[in-house]
Amino acid sequence: MTATVAIVGGGPSGAFAAELLARAGRTVLLIDEKLAWEKPCGGGITDKALARYSFLREAPVEHHWVRSCELISPCDRRATLELDRPIAIFSRQVLNGLMLERARAAGAEVLKDRVTGITRGDGKWRLKRRSGELEAEYLVLAAGGRNPFRAQFAQPFKPEDLMATAGYYIPGSSPRMLIKFLPGLAGYIWIFPRRDHVSAGICGKMGGPTSAELRRMLEEFLHSEGLQFTGAQFYSHILPALSAPALQNLRVQGEGWAMIGDAAGFVDPFVGDGISLALRSGRLAADCLAPFLNHETSLHEATMRYRLSYRKRLLPVFENSSRLRRLLRLPGPIRRSVGHLLEATPALSRLLVRITR
Numbered sequence: 104m105t106a107t108v109a110i111v112g113g114g115p116s117g118a119f120a121a122e123l124l125a126r127a128g129r130t131v132l133l134i135d136e137k138l139a140w141e142k143p144c145g146g147g148i149t150d151k152a153l154a155r156y157s158f159l160r161e162a163p164v165e166h167h168w169v170r171s172c173e174l175i176s177p178c179d180r181r182a183t184l185e186l187d188r189p190i191a192i193f194s195r196q197v198l199n200g201l202m203l204e205r206a207r208a209a210g211a212e213v214l215k216d217r218v219t220g221i222t223r224g225d226g227k228w229r230l231k232r233r234s235g236e237l238e239a240e241y242l243v244l245a246a247g248g249r250n251p252f253r254a255q256f257a258q259p260f261k262p263e264d265l266m267a268t269a270g271y272y273i274p275g276s277s278p279r280m281l282i283k284f285l286p287g288l289a290g291y292i293w294i295f296p297r298r299d300h301v302s303a304g305i306c307g308k309m310g311g312p313t314s315a316e317l318r319r320m321l322e323e324f325l326h327s328e329g330l331q332f333t334g335a336q337f338y339s340h341i342l343p344a345l346s347a348p349a350l351q352n353l354r355v356q357g358e359g360w361a362m363i364g365d366a367a368g369f370v371d372p373f374v375g376d377g378i379s380l381a382l383r384s385g386r387l388a389a390d391c392l393a394p395f396l397n398h399e400t401s402l403h404e405a406t407m408r409y410r411l412s413y414r415k416r417l418l419p420v421f422e423n424s425s426r427l428r429r430l431l432r433l434p435g436p437i438r439r440s441v442g443h444l445l446e447a448t449p450a451l452s453r454l455l456v457r458i459t460r
């Protein structure tokens with residue numbers, strides 16, 4: 104089997120890149136071992152992301168609108184934010200299904216299979232999969248945070264650049280979206296209501312609490328909120344949260360390949376918008392690749408364009424987020440003063456939101 108572009112991973116980044124490249128007229132093969140599945144995720148998409156990708160807002164698929172969010176501080180002080188622009192919470196099975204369907208409709212071939220090896224020879228990529236091999240001129244790696252091919256193409260993420268996550272899909276509904284910060288945890292707990300279940304989870308920096316400890320903290324909190332999780336499906340996953348130096352040295356492309364979405368490290372639990380960043384990087388890669396595939400530019404130029412686009416459009420978002428995270432580690436009195444300043448100057452708060460989105 105031969106394609107112009109092979110995309111490994113059919114999450115939001117891979118599926119969107121597949122859709123855009125197929126629309127540009129290329130033969131695109133997307134391979135995902137699970138296709139539409141309930142990928143561990145809150146599934147929350149902000150209004151800003153929905154404005155950028157209005158097809159998500161308008162999609163005739165099930166999603167849940169949330170209009171208020173309760174924040175709980177480490178010392179259990181509570182504040183409820185009424186959102187003038189609601190957040191949409193998607194089940195990931197539904198969202199992935201929607202994105203994959205769009206890729207298919209645009210002409211991409213979508214295969215359910217696991218890629219087990221990637222090699223290059225004679226200017227072509229050879230992808231080994233459970234049921235045979237396939238060849239492609241160009242390779243897009245969109246295999247998520249656990250991207251098994253990362254070490255072959257770029258520096259593996261360091262433990263300090265990763266977050267551990269654990270959570271439950273709890274049947275039933277909850278009227279509230281809730282985010283709880285815990286003393287000493289570089290992370291947080293979330294409860295995101297969906298149509299027929301609640302996605303509850305916790306994230307914490309690797310090297311901090313173990314996965315078992317994170318799970319215990321989450322369970323204690325769920326108990327305290329009166330949420331019954333006995334028998335609920337448990338999940339755990341990892342999430343890149345790169346430091347400023349790691350972001351500067353990030354390798355996201357090379358001769359004949361590009362990495363997008365979580366696989367590239369384009370996610371940050373602090374700014375939250377992993378799904379939107381996955382879509383953005385999928386589009387960036389497709390926009391940069393299309394001229395090469397249409398014989399309008401060289402492979403080298405297309406590759407460099409992707410690198411420059413990442414540095415211009417995505418890097419500043421991550422750098423600002425990384426700076427904000429540093430701010431949160433300042434001593435309490437300084438942090439509180441910054442908090443008061445932000446409270447007194449809404450324009451400054453809005454600016455902070457804007458530069459990290």
Ligand SMILES: Cc1cc2nc3c(=O)[nH]c(=O)nc-3n(C[C@H](O)[C@H](O)[C@H](O)COP(=O)(O)OP(=O)(O)OC[C@H]3O[C@@H](n4cnc5c(N)ncnc54)[C@H](O)[C@@H]3O)c2cc1C
Pocket residue numbers: 111112113114115116117118134135136137138142143144145146147148216217218219245246247248250251268269270304340341342363364365366370375376377378379381
């Ligand atoms: C617990 C948790 C909560 C989150 N909550 C939110 C949230 O509320 N809002 C938000 O915006 N973001 C959230 N995120 C981040 C968001 O889930 C990711 O940023 C987003 O899914 C990235 O999309 P992607 O396409 O890059 O990768 P993924 O969605 O991870 O997709 C990667 C795909 O690659 C496939 N794959 C991997 N290896 C292979 C292989 N060898 N062969 C074939 N297929 C393969 C997988 O099956 C998978 O479908 C959360 C993340 C976690 C872990």
